[in-house]
Amino acid sequence: MNRPPGPTLPEELLLLALDPQRGTPYCRNRILEYALAGAALAELELQGRVTGQRGEIQVVNPLEPPDPVLAALMRSLPAPGKGRSGVPAQGWVRRAGQPAGDMYLEAAVQRGVLLRETRRFLGLVPYHRHPAGPQSYAVHVRERFAAAGRAGLPDHRSRALASLVAAAGLDRQVPGAELASRSAMRSLIHERWPAYAVYRNVRRDAPERSGAGRPVHDGAGGA
Numbered sequence: 001m002n003r004p005p006g007p008t009l010p011e012e013l014l015l016l017a018l019d020p021q022r023g024t025p026y027c028r029n030r031i032l033e034y035a036l037a038g039a040a041l042a043e044l045e046l047q048g049r050v051t052g053q054r055g056e057i058q059v060v061n062p063l064e065p066p067d068p069v070l071a072a073l074m075r076s077l078p079a080p081g082k083g084r085s086g087v088p089a090q091g092w093v094r095r096a097g098q099p100a101g102d103m104y105l106e107a108a109v110q111r112g113v114l115l116r117e118t119r120r121f122l123g124l125v126p127y128h129r130h131p132a133g134p135q136s137y138a139v140h141v142r143e144r145f146a147a148a149g150r151a152g153l154p155d156h157r158s159r160a161l162a163s164l165v166a167a168a169g170l171d172r173q174v175p176g177a178e179l180a181s182r183s184a185m186r187s188l189i190h191e192r193w194p195a196y197a198v199y200r201n202v203r204r205d206a207p208e209r210s211g212a213g214r215p216v217h218d219g220a221g222g223a
Contacts, residue, residue, distance in 0.1 A: 013039045014032075014108065037101075038194040039164050062080060076092070145162075164192075166195070167196070167198040
């Protein structure tokens, strides 16, 4: 199945969240994983495949999306059917975070959008950095995000992306985010259920932030 033209929301968010030279995220790895899972939900919602009501994810169109990573993540959601209940969005984001991070990083490396450099924490524990690759479109993503901010986030896609940036606490770090109203971006968290699911998980992990900057694990998701 062929990919649709243009990057998906998770792909855009990944490039916004990574320093293109250092290849490290502007937030903790685990937070980025939550944000990528939430971005996948937001993309599926924009495509009319899922909806969220009362904090639960409901599949409304069971046809798999063309993007293979989105399709793989969607398979973890129950197909629509009589008597089937939804999946709590906060719990799904928590469970799907690491797989989503692994898959999106791997796909970006395979396409040359990102490179993969292996380092060792304290000379012992291996971890990865992902600087921009030869096929990177990070500059385009950043320019488009900045332009949307200057225009007041005029469409559903830009508001969805801004809400996820704010939910992950990236609204002070991502270049171009300062062009949008920070308060407006943060207000979107409560309006957009995927972003709110991300935010709830970030808040839940708040006591763990003393470990910020340390590699979380040595898999591909350890951005």
